[in-house]
Amino acid sequence: MEGDALRGHLELLLLAALARREQHGYALIEWLRTQSAGALDLGEGSVYPALRRLEAAGCVSSSWRTDGGRRRRVYRLTKRGKTRLRSERQGWDDLVRTVDLVLQAS
Amino acid sequence: MSDSEAYLRELRRALPIWCRRRLLAEVAEHFAQAIAAEAERGVPTVEAEQLTVRRLGPAQALADQLLADLRSGALGRAGRFAVTLTATRLAAFATVTAIAVVLGAALVIPRSSSQPPALQRAAVSEGAADRACRVDGASLGNDANRVPILVTVAEPGATSVAPGAWRAPGVSRWPIGRSKGGPAMQTTVPACLVTVAKPGEIQVAAGVWRPARLSH
Numbered sequence: 001m002e003g004d005a006l007r008g009h010l011e012l013l014l015l016a017a018l019a020r021r022e023q024h025g026y027a028l029i030e031w032l033r034t035q036s037a038g039a040l041d042l043g044e045g046s047v048y049p050a051l052r053r054l055e056a057a058g059c060v061s062s063s064w065r066t067d068g069g070r071r072r073r074v075y076r077l078t079k080r081g082k083t084r085l086r087s088e089r090q091g092w093d094d095l096v097r098t099v100d101l102v103l104q105a106s
Numbered sequence: 107m108s109d110s111e112a113y114l115r116e117l118r119r120a121l122p123i124w125c126r127r128r129l130l131a132e133v134a135e136h137f138a139q140a141i142a143a144e145a146e147r148g149v150p151t152v153e154a155e156q157l158t159v160r161r162l163g164p165a166q167a168l169a170d171q172l173l174a175d176l177r178s179g180a181l182g183r184a185g186r187f188a189v190t191l192t193a194t195r196l197a198a199f200a201t202v203t204a205i206a207v208v209l210g211a212a213l214v215i216p217r218s219s220s221q222p223p224a225l226q227r228a229a230v231s232e233g234a235a236d237r238a239c240r241v242d243g244a245s246l247g248n249d250a251n252r253v254p255i256l257v258t259v260a261e262p263g264a265t266s267v268a269p270g271a272w273r274a275p276g277v278s279r280w281p282i283g284r285s286k287g288g289p290a291m292q293t294t295v296p297a298c299l300v301t302v303a304k305p306g307e308i309q310v311a312a313g314v315w316r317p318a319r320l321s322h
Contacts, residue, residue: 025132026139043163048132049171056181073132 010050011059012092015077015085018060022076025051051075059084109155110137113165120169129172133162 017028017035028051029044054060059081065074077085107115114134118126137158144154162168175181 024135026136029136030143043161043167044136045133045162045165045168046171048129048136049168049175052172053175053180070135070138071131072135073128 009092010046011054012085012088014047014050014054015059015081015088018075018077018081019085022074024065024072024074028075054081057084109152109159110134110141113137113159113162116165117169120166121172125172125176129168133168136162 013032014028017023017031023031025048029047032047033044051060051062055062055075057080059078060075061078062073062075064071066072114130114137117133118130121129137155140158140161141151141154144157145151149157
């Protein structure tokens with residue numbers, strides 16, 4: 001799949017990743033890379049601005065945490081984030097179903 | 107300089123001072139974790155840094171993305187304000203502030219010395235005109251001899267005046283001390299008449315003064 005198509009859903013993917021458990025930025029990026037089997041070829045740095053957008057929107061919260069002597073910014077899903085994830089997941093399912101219908105008809 | 111240091115330096119330069127601290131800290135930590143993870147796979151540090159730089163994407167692009175979010179309001183109203191305070195504008199703001207502080211200090215700092223001038227004896231003549239003391243708010247200072255006055259506060263409304271010239275009318279910032287003794291002497295030149303505004307503060311006006319004590 002083209003990287004651009006996945007990049008457009010980066011925030012949805014981050015919300016989905018955080019739905020599992022709270023994580024810091026690098027761990028999120030590693031998880032996305034692993035789960036997409038390397039298909040998610042985006043500039044990994046873009047994850048950090050995306051996380052800040054989500055935080056500004058109230059969908060995630062974050063805090064500094066010291067782990068093994070290192071300070072890391074840990075992100076977690078908020079209630080609003082869970083609602084948005086549910087809504088966007090539904091929207092994605094509808095999109096996929098509609099595209100499938102059209103492609104099958106052709 | 108290592109690749110990670112160069113990347114962070116480029117990122118720091120590309121971002122306004124107000125909004126770069128957190129991103130720099132997160133990207134620095136990202137490098138640390140990436141290098142550690144690659145080291146576990148047997149990848150040397152230098153190669154791990156190069157790989158991480160490639161995966162992160164250009165530092166300028168990352169900065170541009172954050173700046174675009176700030177300008178668009180995607181990071182809230184505070185973020186939109188923060189982006190206007192670039193390093194250049196901050197420097198200009200600091201310069202203007204420094205100038206304002208200097209000008210303000212020049213206006214606030216008293217022009218007169220905080221130390222009273224040395225006390226000198228004024229000329230005394232016998233049979234000087236016995237003019238009543240008076241208070242005159244429009245009186246001029248005796249700038250001719252500029253000999254200072256030592257005043258003592260006996261009690262509100264009454265003062266003892268020692269020989270000397272007098273300063274321009276106004277509130278004196280000199281400390282008021284106890285009289286060191288000796289009678290006050292009369293002078294023929296217009297002298298000061300002081301009123302006690304409040305303890306530690308005297309009002310100096312033109313007038314003639316009588317020996318010993320003044321009252322008004």
